[in-house]
Amino acid sequence: MPRTQLTSPDQLTELLLAPGPDQPWWVVRHHRTEANPAWSVKFGARTPVEIIAALTDALTAPAAAPAAGSPYEPLLDAGWQPTGEHDSLTSPDGIVRVEHLTDTGFNSCFIDVAVSGDPEGQVWKAYLRGTPPHLVTAVTRALADPAPITRDPHRLPDLGHHLHTTTVQVPAADVAFALERRIDALTTRRQNTTPSPAPPSAPPSPRRTR
Structure with a gap:
């Protein structure tokens, strides 16, 4: 089973992938600083990769002005x-519930995806504890996105009548190089938004003395 741990350049944020039968598979933690409290995000094993990528893309994006409005407006x-x-x-189909929690002392969010109330009906869940609003917004936008997602039909969870599939032939090259293209796109995004360093100032002219 894969186990991966990544740490941000400033050593404040870490992403841990640690598959376990009874624990969240993906965990993102941000340590407390003098200016901001600690926060964390936990994703269950079956969380769609698009949801996780929405969070990590927003996390690694260059700093931007905070979005106005509630993080739940996209929903x-x-x-x-x-x-x-x-x-x-x-959600309109009734299988996803997003709950905004404030009784823990944090602005937190719990996401529950289930086709029934019994344990076998659980698809995936996530818990965002004290997470900054722009990251919560990235997740809710991904949840509300109606675009279809690409999956191997043999690796889909059993969602009964809630799941609608369409078979499309995909070129092998599109699959083989999808990760490389994504990395290139993210690298280009960061390069295009990183300000150029200021040119060095000219040294002062020497002063004449008597």
Whole structure:
């Protein structure tokens, strides 16, 4: 089983992939600083890679102005409905519930994806504890995105009538080089938004003395 640990250049954030039967597979932790409290994100084993990538893309993106509005607006705009239980929203198909938690002392978010109430119906879940709003927004935008996702049909979870599939022939080269193209795109994004260093200032002219 793969186990990966990555640490940010400033040593404040770490990403851990540690597959385990009863634990979250993906964990992102940010250590407390004088200016900001600690926060964390935990994703279950079956969390779609697009959801995890939305978070890591936002995490590694150059700093930008905080987005206005609530992190849950993308869900409301996509037709998700309040359930009346605590502060939660449910997807139009009824299998995803997002709950905003504040009773822990943090602005946290719990995501539960299940096709039934029994343990066998659990698909995946995630918990964002004290996570900055722009990262929560990245996750909710990915949840609300209606675009289809590409999957091997033999590796799909059994979601019954909730799952709609279309078979498409994909060139082998598109699969073989997908990761390389993604890395190149992210590298280009960062290079295009990183400010160029300021040119060195000219040395002062020597002063004449008597």
